[in-house]
Amino acid sequence: MDLGLRGRVAIVAAASKGLGRAVAEELAREGAELAICARTAADLKTAAAEIQAMAGREVFWQAVDVGNAAEVARFVGDIEKRFGRVDICVTNTGGPPSKLFSATTTEDWRVWIDQLLMSVVYFAQETLPRMQKNKWGRFLTITSYSVKQPVEGLLLSNSLRAGVTGLARTLANEYGAHGITVNNVCPGYTRTDRLDDLAGMLAGRTGATTEEVFAGWKKLIPAGRLGTPEEFASVVAFLASEKAGYINGVSLAIDGGATRSLL
Numbered sequence: 001m002d003l004g005l006r007g008r009v010a011i012v013a014a015a016s017k018g019l020g021r022a023v024a025e026e027l028a029r030e031g032a033e034l035a036i037c038a039r040t041a042a043d044l045k046t047a048a049a050e051i052q053a054m055a056g057r058e059v060f061w062q063a064v065d066v067g068n069a070a071e072v073a074r075f076v077g078d079i080e081k082r083f084g085r086v087d088i089c090v091t092n093t094g095g096p097p098s099k100l101f102s103a104t105t106t107e108d109w110r111v112w113i114d115q116l117l118m119s120v121v122y123f124a125q126e127t128l129p130r131m132q133k134n135k136w137g138r139f140l141t142i143t144s145y146s147v148k149q150p151v152e153g154l155l156l157s158n159s160l161r162a163g164v165t166g167l168a169r170t171l172a173n174e175y176g177a178h179g180i181t182v183n184n185v186c187p188g189y190t191r192t193d194r195l196d197d198l199a200g201m202l203a204g205r206t207g208a209t210t211e212e213v214f215a216g217w218k219k220l221i222p223a224g225r226l227g228t229p230e231e232f233a234s235v236v237a238f239l240a241s242e243k244a245g246y247i248n249g250v251s252l253a254i255d256g257g258a259t260r261s262l263l
Contacts, residue, residue, distance in 0.1 A: 006032070011076070012090045013093065014094060015047060033057065067114035067119050085134055124167075190227040
């Protein structure tokens with residue numbers, strides 16, 4: 001299926017590894033011109049070179065703290081100078097640690113509000129007006145299935161990603177008439193380094209082994225297994241495509257059926 005992404009200019013945040021990396025690779029395979037960011041320049045440079053070798057096209061990259069408005073503005077401005085436009089923006093960031101409320105400090109809240117919520121605001125401020133000018137755009141947030149069903153031990157993610165969901169749904173209303181869709185993509189348990197880290201945190205707090213943590217997660221999933229980054233990325237690519245123009249304002253769980261809610 002031709003998704004109509006050839007020549008579209010796509011931004012993917014936190015793309016040096018994990019889900020962001022998988023999404024960047026999939027968009028590049030579909031022919032999009034790619035701009036990626038992450039905090040660590042060395043990891044990002046390696047990712048860009050590997051994606052470029054795979055896709056046969058230059059990948060624009062820049063080290064960015066997505067919780068910093070000025071850095072996001074500079075990044076998006078440089079992309080426009082390089083490619084002349086912005087068509088697709090996929091927001092993403094590393095996940096917060098697993099903490100109970102009693103162990104979460106005020107500073108934790110401040111840090112992760114910037115990383116999880118304000119980063120999406122900053123990218124929206126920079127990309128949506130550019131998309132509006134071109135009368136076409138796809139704005140996608142990578143959140144978590146916890147926005148539909150809170151996950152035990154993920155206080156910060158449960159709280160702040162819900163705010164991202166409300167923001168995106170409101171933006172979908174405001175920009176839908178301009179050829180722009182805004183959707184949330186909500187991964188469940190997907191085998192990435194982040195999930196390995198989370199399993200280690202939970203094991204350390206509960207006394208279980210990491211193998212027992214993973215076994216417990218699999219029991220929650222009707223599919224009986226963890227997802228792969230590639231499965232997740234293929235859904236994001238479709239939502240970013242020409243063919244998904246009538247999908248707007250949804251929060252789509254990609255979780256093997258782990259979410260038990262009706263919506």
